[in-house]
Amino acid sequence: MSSFDDVRSANSAYAQRFTDIGRPGRAARGLAVVTCMDSRISPLNMLGLEDGDAKILRNAGARVTDDVLRTLVLAVHLLGVTRVMVVAHTDCRMASVTDAEVHRSIANGAGIDTRSLDFQTLSDQRETLLADVQRIRSWPYLPVDLPVAGFVYDVRTGRLGVVVTD
Amino acid sequence: MSSFDDVRSANSAYAQRFTDIGRPGRAARGLAVVTCMDSRISPLNMLGLEDGDAKILRNAGARVTDDVLRTLVLAVHLLGVTRVMVVAHTDCRMASVTDAEVHRSIANGAGIDTRSLDFQTLSDQRETLLADVQRIRSWPYLPVDLPVAGFVYDVRTGRLGVVVTD
Numbered sequence: 261m262s263s264f265d266d267v268r269s270a271n272s273a274y275a276q277r278f279t280d281i282g283r284p285g286r287a288a289r290g291l292a293v294v295t296c297m298d299s300r301i302s303p304l305n306m307l308g309l310e311d312g313d314a315k316i317l318r319n320a321g322a323r324v325t326d327d328v329l330r331t332l333v334l335a336v337h338l339l340g341v342t343r344v345m346v347v348a349h350t351d352c353r354m355a356s357v358t359d360a361e362v363h364r365s366i367a368n369g370a371g372i373d374t375r376s377l378d379f380q381t382l383s384d385q386r387e388t389l390l391a392d393v394q395r396i397r398s399w400p401y402l403p404v405d406l407p408v409a410g411f412v413y414d415v416r417t418g419r420l421g422v423v424v425t426d
Numbered sequence: 427m428s429s430f431d432d433v434r435s436a437n438s439a440y441a442q443r444f445t446d447i448g449r450p451g452r453a454a455r456g457l458a459v460v461t462c463m464d465s466r467i468s469p470l471n472m473l474g475l476e477d478g479d480a481k482i483l484r485n486a487g488a489r490v491t492d493d494v495l496r497t498l499v500l501a502v503h504l505l506g507v508t509r510v511m512v513v514a515h516t517d518c519r520m521a522s523v524t525d526a527e528v529h530r531s532i533a534n535g536a537g538i539d540t541r542s543l544d545f546q547t548l549s550d551q552r553e554t555l556l557a558d559v560q561r562i563r564s565w566p567y568l569p570v571d572l573p574v575a576g577f578v579y580d581v582r583t584g585r586l587g588v589v590v591t592d
């Protein structure tokens with residue numbers, strides 16, 4: 261008995277139906293999407309994309325961290341990515357709490373002192389998105405003319421609002 | 427004219443069809459999946475999951491970086507995650523090149539010297555997966571009994587192979 265029996269069993273069924281159409285590792289539509297781990301975001305569906313079309317990068321808050329930048333350099337220079345979207349979303353927990361509140365909440369709930377961590381919560385989603393898009397644009401390891409834009413996805417309407425155009 | 431007109435237009439159509447069923451930000455099936463940005467991986471489909479079921483974390487190589495650890499702490503303590511899968515995959519570019527080769531390739535192709543970056547390429551996928559799973563298990567900010575397992579997804583068969591059980 262493992263904690264993963266349900267998903268392993270579901271994967272066996274998936275593999276039986278699976279047909280290899282020989283897709284390469286490159287992104288067919290040349291797109292990279294940096295978004296949040298939030299379970300209400302369906303990155304391909306919301307953009308009308310299919311498997312094979314895009315590189316999807318996800319973390320807490322759709323933040324442009326060093327890990328995202330590392331990944332984008334590989335995506336652009338080796339894997340056919342020619343444009344980057346950063347997609348934050350409404351009702352994001354990261355935008356409704358402060359790091360101090362998260363530290364307190366975890367200390368109270370689990371008895372763990374997380375105050376040596378930087379959770380990268382955000383107090384102004386729009387300002388953070390502007391700064392995060394700029395972080396990609398100013399990253400010296402990416403082409404200077406790489407189109408980068410910033411959006412907020414509304415989890416209640418399915419609509420993508422533009423915050424920073426390319 | 428923007429480089430994102432195609433996906434914005436597709437999103438308008440998506441939003442018109444969209445129905446809000448009031449999902450919360452918590453992961454209904456309590457699962458977090460750390461996997462690669464590779465466009466051939468369809469994390470929910472391959473595990474028989476639906477939107478709302480899981481938190482998905484993605485970067486180059488499914489590596490357990492500081493960003494992934496930060497995100498997992500939030501996912502576990504605030505967003506209902508009770509188990510974590512790390513899912514590497516076959517035919518991963520990160521496992522077929524060295525950092526030195528990536529540096530050379532980008533220098534030759536784009537004239538950019540990336541040698542101040544650590545791309546976290548891997549020479550032994552299995553050993554890296556073992557170490558990455560252990561990194562989560564040993565992270566002092568997560569519960570000591572959190573089930574964590576490591577897998578390799580075969581992009582040609584759709585099958586998930588177990589490398590590290592929980």
